[in-house]
Amino acid sequence: MIYFDNSSTTYKKPKCVIKAVKKALTKYSANPGRGSHNLSLIASDKVLDTRINLANYFNLPNFENVIFTSGCTESLNLAIMGSAKKNGHIVTTMLEHNSVLRTITQLTKTHNITYTLVNPNKEGIINPYDIEKAITPKTYLIIVNHTSNVIGSTQDINKIGEIAKKHKVLFLVDGAQSIGHEQIDMQKDNINLLCGTAHKGLYGPQGVGFLLINNTSISPIKFGGTGTNSASIIQPTGNPESLESGTGPTPNIIGLNAGLEFVCKKFNKINLKIKKLSFKILNYLNSESKIKVYTTNTKSGVIGFEVKDLDSSEVVNLLNNVYGICVRGGLQCAPKVHEFLGTTKQGLVRISVSYFNTMHEVNYLIKSIKNLLKIYLN
Numbered sequence: 001m002i003y004f005d006n007s008s009t010t011y012k013k014p015k016c017v018i019k020a021v022k023k024a025l026t027k028y029s030a031n032p033g034r035g036s037h038n039l040s041l042i043a044s045d046k047v048l049d050t051r052i053n054l055a056n057y058f059n060l061p062n063f064e065n066v067i068f069t070s071g072c073t074e075s076l077n078l079a080i081m082g083s084a085k086k087n088g089h090i091v092t093t094m095l096e097h098n099s100v101l102r103t104i105t106q107l108t109k110t111h112n113i114t115y116t117l118v119n120p121n122k123e124g125i126i127n128p129y130d131i132e133k134a135i136t137p138k139t140y141l142i143i144v145n146h147t148s149n150v151i152g153s154t155q156d157i158n159k160i161g162e163i164a165k166k167h168k169v170l171f172l173v174d175g176a177q178s179i180g181h182e183q184i185d186m187q188k189d190n191i192n193l194l195c196g197t198a199h200k201g202l203y204g205p206q207g208v209g210f211l212l213i214n215n216t217s218i219s220p221i222k223f224g225g226t227g228t229n230s231a232s233i234i235q236p237t238g239n240p241e242s243l244e245s246g247t248g249p250t251p252n253i254i255g256l257n258a259g260l261e262f263v264c265k266k267f268n269k270i271n272l273k274i275k276k277l278s279f280k281i282l283n284y285l286n287s288e289s290k291i292k293v294y295t296t297n298t299k300s301g302v303i304g305f306e307v308k309d310l311d312s313s314e315v316v317n318l319l320n321n322v323y324g325i326c327v328r329g330g331l332q333c334a335p336k337v338h339e340f341l342g343t344t345k346q347g348l349v350r351i352s353v354s355y356f357n358t359m360h361e362v363n364y365l366i367k368s369i370k371n372l373l374k375i376y377l378n
């Protein structure tokens with residue numbers, strides 16, 4: 001099989017990540033922060049290393065404010081639920097993932113929250129001033145999907161961060177698709193809440209994500225054991241304990257650290273390769289009269305398109321069953337962007353490229369799509 005579904009989860013993983021997870025499982029799979037024996041202390045050190053490296057990478061001053069979660073969905077739930085203000089207003093965009101849209105919909109019921117969804121332009125770019133115009137006296141939070149998981153467009157978070165700061169509104173960035181492709185500086189970009197995940201652009205394992213908290217505090221949404229102050233039945237208040245109840249995914253956290261190191265070392269090489277491969281795919285798709293491409297520019301390797309007269313799921317199934325190629329169809333968990341593009345009924349086919357794809361695979365993908373159009377559209 002040839003894999004072009006990397007924005008869902010990257011495959012393959014670097015050898016250093018596999019080695020790190022294996023070592024964690026075989027050599028020090030004890031519970032960090034839950035004992036004073038040597039193995040627990042080693043595991044704690046490894047988790048702390050990852051916390052420090054993530055804080056440094058995103059320029060977050062306090063590593064204690066790096067919170068581990070099960071993935072970007074949980075990070076977004078924690079950030080949005082944990083900062084919820086009764087009767088407040090949220091400004092967000094039509095490009096958001098359901099992990100944002102469904103969470104704020106829940107808040108309309110539990111916290112009487114209202115929200116505004118800002119439209120992008122035809123290229124999928126949000127005008128930061130449209131965000132500013134949507135701010136009301138009740139607005140306490142701006143949420144922006146940095147890079148769209150449907151069409152790959154990337155937002156100017158630096159400008160939006162400036163606007164958030166000017167209006168004293170919290171700024172939350174969903175970095176699920178941009179991390180590993182864009183440099184994010186939480187201080188320069190005025191980001192209060194940054195949500196990310198290991199298993200996409202950081203080439204780490206599934207099952208671990210993170211929320212980085214800058215210049216604000218949020219309430220827990222999960223309660224339980226933290227390994228500290230066990231005599232008290234009250235949730236501790238300091239970070240990270242207050243927001244990290246229960247045994248965490250230690251081997252995955254260690255794998256995330258290895259993935260982060262891999263990406264830091266090869267950042268330019270990774271992104272140059274993704275750019276080259278994506279450019280070739282985009283050039284080809286744009287040259288086909290029977291294909292409509294919805295991506296104009298992609299730094300993260302996400303390309304959305306439709307084949308005229310074919311449902312996206314038919315294209316996905318043909319590519320899988322006839323040509324052995326894995327891509328994604330449907331709505332990619334982001335229904336509002338499809339509403340905006342007018343693609344709700346048929347969905348879009350999404351190709352997403354990683355550092356581990358090759359030009360040979362891209363050539364085979366192009367040849368297969370050409371063949372598919374010739375056979376199935378005549």
Ligand SMILES: Cc1ncc(COP(=O)(O)O)c(C=O)c1O
Nearest residue numbers: 071072073097099149174176197
């Ligand atoms: C933009 C965006 N946000 C959030 C998520 C959820 O991430 P996770 O799968 O790590 O929960 C995804 C996953 O595809 C995504 O693309």
